[in-house]
Amino acid sequence: MSDASLTSAQSPAQANEAGFGDYFALLKPRVMTLVVFTAFVGLIAAPTAVHPIVGFAAILFIAVGGGASGALNMWWDADIDAVMKRTARRPIPAGKVTGDEAFAIGMTLTAFSVVMLALATNFVAAGLLAFTIFFYVVIYTMWLKRWTPQNIVIGGAAGAFPPMIGWAAATGGISVESVLMFALIFMWTPPHFWALALFTKMDYDNAEVPMLTVTHGRPSTRRHILVYTVLLAALAIGLGFTSIGGPLYLAVALYLNARFLKGAVEIWRRDETMAEADKYLAERRFFKASLLYLFAHFGAIAAEALLTSLGWGLW
Missing domain, CATH: 1.20.120 (Four Helix Bundle (Hemerythrin (Met), subunit A))
Structure with missing residues (x-):
């Protein structure tokens, strides 16, 4: 087989081969930026001082939890993402990542982030993080989004929890x-x-x-x-x-x-x-x-x- 034929034969497989960027895109990094920033503000605005290493760990695990939510959201919404121009290039509809992979990544990161946040800070912060992921994936993504025009109004609560989680990581409460x-x-x-x-x-x-x-x-x-x-x-x-x-x-x-x-x-x-x-x-x-x-x-x-x-x- 010639080099040209070999290249031609390999290109379709290579086109569908997922890279690090595709898996990272599952975590919705732009949304994660907002999650990290507002959680960080909640952490430093709290009246209780936090050791820098504990603070860094808290923000890291909150970010991972936010990424887990994004992956599970893409897993469930793959069908509608495929028909929307704004989302058609996401990893699952683009054929880069399978739905099963996205689900596995989302669930693994969920468990990891909640457990680690509990160990690094306290159970109140970890409980809020777990509830946030549940609210975003189950209440908003699986239920509200396809059922009511008030999806954004009620579902917006999911994106509003990060500063409360940051505050709870510092103070242990609400x-x-x-x-x-x-x-x-x-x-x-x-x-x-x-x-x-x-x-x-x-x-x-x-x-x-x-x-x-x-x-x-x-x-x-x-x-x-x-x-x-x-x-x-x-x-x-x-x-x-x-x-x-x-x-x-x-x-x-x-x-x-x-x-x-x-x-x-x-x-x-x-x-x-x-x-x-x-x-x-x-x-x-x-x-x-x-x-x-x-x-x-x-x-x-x-x-x-x-x-x-x-x-x-x-x-």
């Missing part, structure tokens, strides 16, 4: 402050995902996922975004007057929420003719701004914690 950080992410999730759904509506139509844009239409979704953004702004600004807030956080919250509200109003005022004409640019801008919004708020909480630890806190 407090008002950790619940407020949970609430900030919980209220942020619907407008964040509904903005995405506005310019990817056909994906959810094709996959028969009852996203709000599919069941109630885009005008209703725009109104929901505005309402949730108003509620989110009130919560985010109010958090500035708690023990984990402060003047720096409050300044950041006032600025960002003014801009976020402006974006929500702009989306609310639009009709489909306007949106189609500019390829949903306003919705795309709002979605991208929502990512900065959350990172900036939690970054400000972290900054306030640092100032307090240095004795410069004003609240």
Whole structure:
């Protein structure tokens, strides 16, 4: 066989051969970034000091737990991922990784992360991590996502637990402050995902996922975004007057929420003719701004914690 024929014969197998990047993609690394960051903020904002090695271990195992959730989510959602343009290149629909492999990886990482977090910190943090994985995989992925347009509203709780887990890793418990950080992410999730759904509506139509844009239409979704953004702004600004807030956080919250509200109003005022004409640019801008919004708020909480630890806190 010639070299050219050999190359041709090998290429299909090589095209479907999974590499490290494919297995890593199962863990949803972009989502994991948010999980790690908010958990880290919850850890350092807690009033109890944590040894750096313990803190590092806690964040590592929380990240692994987040990755486990991602792998199990991809295992269950492989059928709809295959028909959605946004997700068709994920490892399972792309034929790089099998569903059985994804399930095995997800379950193994789940057990590893929960047990190790319990050993490294405490059972409260480990219990919260186990419940978070269960909530995301079973309550959201297996049940809510394909059943109700409120999937993102209720299911958003899964992504809101990491700062509570970080706080519990440091303190061994749950407090008002950790619940407020949970609430900030919980209220942020619907407008964040509904903005995405506005310019990817056909994906959810094709996959028969009852996203709000599919069941109630885009005008209703725009109104929901505005309402949730108003509620989110009130919560985010109010958090500035708690023990984990402060003047720096409050300044950041006032600025960002003014801009976020402006974006929500702009989306609310639009009709489909306007949106189609500019390829949903306003919705795309709002979605991208929502990512900065959350990172900036939690970054400000972290900054306030640092100032307090240095004795410069004003609240």
